[in-house]
Amino acid sequence: MxxxxxxxxxxxxxxxxxxxxxxxxxxxxxxxxxxxxxxxxxxxxxxxxxxxxxxxxxxxxxxxxxxxxxxxxxxxxxxxxxxxxxxxxxxxxxxxxxxxxxxxxxxxxxxxxxxxxxxxxxxxxxxxxxxxxxxxxxxxxxxxxxxxxxxxxxxxxxxxxxxxxxxxxxxxxxxxxxxxxxxxxxxxxxxxxxxxxxxxxxxxVINTVFQLLGKNNAKGFKQISIETDSFKLQGFISDNTLYRSNRNHQYLYVNKRYVVDYRISKIVENQYSSLIPINRYPLFILFISIDPSQIDVNIHPTKQEIKFISDTLVYENLGKAIKKELSESFNIPKVDFSTHKKEKKDNIPLIWDIEASKDRDTLVAESEVSKETIVFKDFSNLDFSNASVKEDLGEETNYPDVEKTVKKFPSLRPVGIVFKTYILAEDSLNQS
Ligand SMILES: Nc1ncnc2c1ncn2[C@@H]1O[C@H](COP(=O)(O)OP(=O)(O)O)[C@@H](O)[C@H]1O
Ligand SMILES: [Mg+2]
The missing domain is CATH 3.30.565.10 (Histidine kinase-like ATPase, C-terminal domain)
Incomplete structure (x- = not known):
């Protein structure tokens, strides 16, 4: 049988x-x-x-x-x-x-x-x-x-x-x-x-992105377009202030079909190296229109993978267009200094507190800073034995919880401030 x-x-x-x-x-x-x-x-x-x-x-x-x-x-x-x-x-x-x-x-x-x-x-x-x-x-x-x-x-x-x-x-x-x-x-x-x-x-497209991904994502996109004899590309790439820790918002459509093409993702990402932090990924929404005879969509039953017959043409043009757009619209993020507030601890005088409490007459006027090459303030008769140096770690800085007051100067004796920035100190232990 x-x-x-x-x-x-x-x-x-x-x-x-x-x-x-x-x-x-x-x-x-x-x-x-x-x-x-x-x-x-x-x-x-x-x-x-x-x-x-x-x-x-x-x-x-x-x-x-x-x-x-x-x-x-x-x-x-x-x-x-x-x-x-x-x-x-x-x-x-x-x-x-x-x-x-x-x-x-x-x-x-x-x-x-x-x-x-x-x-x-x-x-x-x-x-x-x-x-x-x-x-x-x-x-x-x-x-x-x-x-x-x-x-x-x-x-x-x-x-x-x-x-x-x-x-x-x-x-x-x-x-x-x-x-x-x-x-x-x-x-x-x-x-x-x-x-x-x-x-x-x-x-x-951006209205739709607004409705689906929210305002913050929608406003960080730049438009790009490429037109060659064999394909057209239109779409949006994120500027250098909009990125993600994954590739979830990378949308590629070929003839309106959503597809995944890791080489395209890589090419886009490479253009952002040094513009966004490492291990972060740009967002993009790219629509490629191409003669269907130039692609193979029948690779997988879910049709999410495709192959371009002449892929280097698509890849090279895409890389160049993104590089150009990014270089023209590079965005320098603004730093909000108001978040980097100095903290005060009541009982320990800080060096700059001591400076501020000094008689105003002995301070050098702001205008003189530019006139003189070195502005030296004499602290030699002040008592710094309880002074401490404090790091300027604002509340919103994402560092681990470090001890903010660092350490006292056991052997250094501050004698003044130069350029309103540098503290001049002498090593009291080595004083003869
Ligand atoms: N929502 C719909 N409206 C009109 N026709 C439909 C719809 N869904 C399915 N069909 C018809 O049924 C056929 C079979 O659908 P499907 O099994 O999904 O195969 P395919 O989409 O690959 O043709 C389609 O080719 C289409 O003619
Ligand atoms: Mg169907």
Whole structure:
């Protein structure tokens, strides 16, 4: 008897889902990308219980007809690609036709959809990848995908999920990347019935950054743009006062697709060496537009890795443009001297306190400092036995808690101050 058997479609989908649907955030990403591909300009994302009990993505895009909806959950069904050559002109987020079948195989899925040509919408319910309900319903134009009980049939996968907070962070990051990359789409994110953020969809990247990352991040960006025969780059890089201890806010989009390219990160970071502290990373939001035939996006199922066919061209131009922008807009941070206050301890006289308490007549007037090369004040008849030297450590200096009053001068005897800065002292032990 032969031992090789063809797997049934449901098992194939579950295995394939392992590649695309690792955690709730993967579903959020795939569903938003489908809404973007359907030309929606309003996308609402709702989650309950870090996406385990509910993920709902509603869009006002093109929707699906009854026939399309029947096919949408089949493996390898897509409206975005017909032949492999189409990849050379593909500008959509999806093209593998895998997401919906994978999602439906690991959850209880419900979809409502309506196109503008149809008078009524369609509702479909799938359990374990099988359609259990399919009927016409009243629905607005667009699509609503409802994912419930994620991984109910894959308990091992569920066990490997991280804490609620960590999974929510993954979701937030996934939405943030897509929202910054699509500033012309209005995103609304609702978590456990509370609105987390809304973006305006005004098309302005910095407005979107403001809404997602806050004012301080939004105001530290400089605009850069590059135009060559083979690609265009537009975007924003942080100035030398805005940096992070990680690479979390480095956003790179190629043909609007969020991608990770460590060489690009390195090239950007290299331009900041000596401008920002070590082990700190600049922020950037870069949009590269390039002929799709000049990149390979089909390296990984999540499509986050890409390869440029002629990468040196992109890398060299990027490095040069950033260097130029940074050298033109280098920002010298202002130091607020008011935070470096000298501290006073009541009972120990400081050298400058003693100086201040001296008869004003014996002090040298400010104007004379510039006239004379050396201003010498004679302290030889003052008693410094209790004086101490104090370090000027302002309260806001981040040093470890050092003993601020350093030490007394056991053998040195101050005799005066030169240039109002240097203390002149003689070694009393060596006095003959
Ligand atoms: N929100 C949506 N609006 C309109 N059509 C959609 C939506 N989501 C999915 N579809 C349709 O279902 C098909 C299958 O989706 P998916 O499995 O994600 O594959 P892909 O996005 O790679 O084509 C898409 O090609 C598209 O035609
Ligand atoms: Mg898709």
């Amino acid at each position: 032969s031992k090789i058997k063809l797997l049934d479609p449901n098992t194939i989908s579950k295995i394939a889902a392992g590649e695309v649907i690792e955690r709730p955030s993967s579903i959020v990403k795939e569903l938003i990308e489908n809404s973007i591909d359907a030309n929606a300009n309003q996308i609402t994302i709702e989650i309950q219980d870090s996406g385990i009990s509910l993920i709902r993505v509603t869009d006002n895009g093109e929707g699906m007809s009854k026939d399309d909806l029947e096919l949408a959950f089949e493996r390898h069904s897509t409206s975005k690609l017909r032949t492999i050559e189409d990849l050379n002109s593909c500008f959509t987020m999806g093209f593998r036709g895998e997401a919906l079948s994978s999602i439906a195989s690991v959850s209880k899925t419900e979809v409502l959809s309506r196109t503008k040509e149809d008078l009524a919408g369609i509702k479909a319910i799938l359990i374990d990848g099988e359609v259990v309900e399919f009927e016409p319903v009243g629905a607005p134009i667009g699509t609503t995908m409802i994912i419930k009980d994620l991984f109910y049939n894959l308990p091992v996968r569920k066990k490997f999920l991280k804490s609620k907070n960590v999974e929510e962070n993954y979701i937030m990051n996934a939405i943030t990347k897509l929202a910054i990359g699509n500033p012309d789409i209005s995103f609304k994110y609702i978590k456990d019935n509370k609105v987390v953020f809304t973006t305006m969809g005004s098309g302005n």
